[in-house]
Amino acid sequence: QTTIEVAGLRKRFGQTMALDGMSFTVEPGQVTGFVGPNGAGKSTTMRVILGLDSADEGTALVGGRPYKSLRAPLHHVGALLDAGALQPSRTARNHLLWLAHFQGLGATRVDEVIEQVGLRSAARRKAGGFSLGMRQRLGIAAALLGDPPVLMLDEPVNGLDPEGIVWMRGFLRSLAAQGRAVLVSSHLMSELEDTAGHLVVVGRGRVVADTSVADLIAAS
Ligand code: ADP
Numbered sequence: 001q002t003t004i005e006v007a008g009l010r011k012r013f014g015q016t017m018a019l020d021g022m023s024f025t026v027e028p029g030q031v032t033g034f035v036g037p038n039g040a041g042k043s044t045t046m047r048v049i050l051g052l053d054s055a056d057e058g059t060a061l062v063g064g065r066p067y068k069s070l071r072a073p074l075h076h077v078g079a080l081l082d083a084g085a086l087q088p089s090r091t092a093r094n095h096l097l098w099l100a101h102f103q104g105l106g107a108t109r110v111d112e113v114i115e116q117v118g119l120r121s122a123a124r125r126k127a128g129g130f131s132l133g134m135r136q137r138l139g140i141a142a143a144l145l146g147d148p149p150v151l152m153l154d155e156p157v158n159g160l161d162p163e164g165i166v167w168m169r170g171f172l173r174s175l176a177a178q179g180r181a182v183l184v185s186s187h188l189m190s191e192l193e194d195t196a197g198h199l200v201v202v203g204r205g206r207v208v209a210d211t212s213v214a215d216l217i218a219a220s
């Protein structure tokens with residue numbers, strides 16, 4: 001089954017055509033790399049999929065439905081859009097407990113996701129003092145709370161140290177190996193070529209190449 005379907009999205013901000021016919025699909029069981037230069041429309045696409053921005057034209061479906069018509073949407077899609085969006089004065093664990101509360105989830109689930117992202121030793125520290133890499137892990141833990149089959153991560157590798165990058169790549173692959181659909185953006189092809197099985201390359205608000213990595217390697 002296809003889990004994200006974006007078709008013919010157009011979105012204008014004033015004079016800027018942010019999306020100009022963006023179309024692609026994201027399948028379960030592999031990482032789809034969403035690659036293109038800054039300003040290509042990656043974040044806007046993700047925001048439209050999540051219903052945070054509206055498109056002027058086109059459709060964005062998750063599991064066959066618009067995000068806004070999903071019941072329990074956080075159990076369908078997890079997203080990391082802005083690693084800065086945390087509560088600096090709360091501990092990482094309390095931040096997650098607070099988010100879990102609104103999804104009807106408790107401490108057991110919170111401790112599971114803390115373990116999954118490798119934050120156990122930092123879980124009782126204030127998130128305000130976290131490095132970017134730890135913020136990314138915390139953001140991913142939050143996205144995983146509802147155990148969603150679809151994940152969207154905007155530039156999760158950005159600003160990580162080499163050890164963090166290696167961890168993130170392995171972690172993204174493991175999420176896909178669990179059968180999830182994982183859409184990951186980056187402005188650098190090199191960040192995703194070893195991780196993604198499917199590449200959607202974008203520029204100026206539209207797809208310029210859409211290929212499996214196996215086909216790409218066979219052709220080169
Ligand atoms: P990317 O994520 O690939 O870097 P974005 O989706 O953030 O690209 O941006 C696409 C284009 O739309 C850019 O030119 C950006 O400046 C513009 N843009 C995005 N959001 C807004 C906004 N809220 N207001 C005005 N312009 C925006």
Ligand code: ADP
Nearest residue numbers: 013016038039041042043044047053081154155
């Ligand atoms: P990214 O590089 O991940 O696309 P940005 O820093 O471009 O992130 O955008 C961060 C936020 O600012 C987003 O909500 C985006 O919609 C908004 N934004 C981006 N470009 C503009 C712009 N030119 N004018 C107003 N808001 C913008």
